[in-house]
Amino acid sequence: MSKWFGPNNEQFACKCGCGLCNPDPQLVLDLDEFRDEWGLPVIITSGSRCAKHCLDIGDEIPSFRNVHQPAPSDGYTKAVDIACESARMRMKLIEFFKCKKGYRRIEVTNLHVHVDRGVDNVAQDVFIVNWIVEHK
């Protein structure tokens, strides 16, 4: 049972208002553990995205990369964006998630950190950190 985040936490819901909210249960548990270790609020700025919302924001659908959409294999959304504008929190997020099984990708922007479990449960044999500057 998660202490900070539950699967129906509105932070994980699609931003278009359609009600889609189905984060990967392991992702929720890991975020909960991170929240405990970090000791400060952790804000999810993007969780599930429906196909319509993906189109609206110019994201690819469906694609291997678009892990905000429910994955076809088990129907869970495999990625979140975590609000993060401090170097200290970025380092903590990278250190935390690189040690967790199943995470394949971390994307760091000036506004958030994206963590991505991918669409299957393959071992963590691909792990990359991208740096992207976004405009507010």
Ligand SMILES: [Zn+2]
């Ligand atoms: Zn939606």
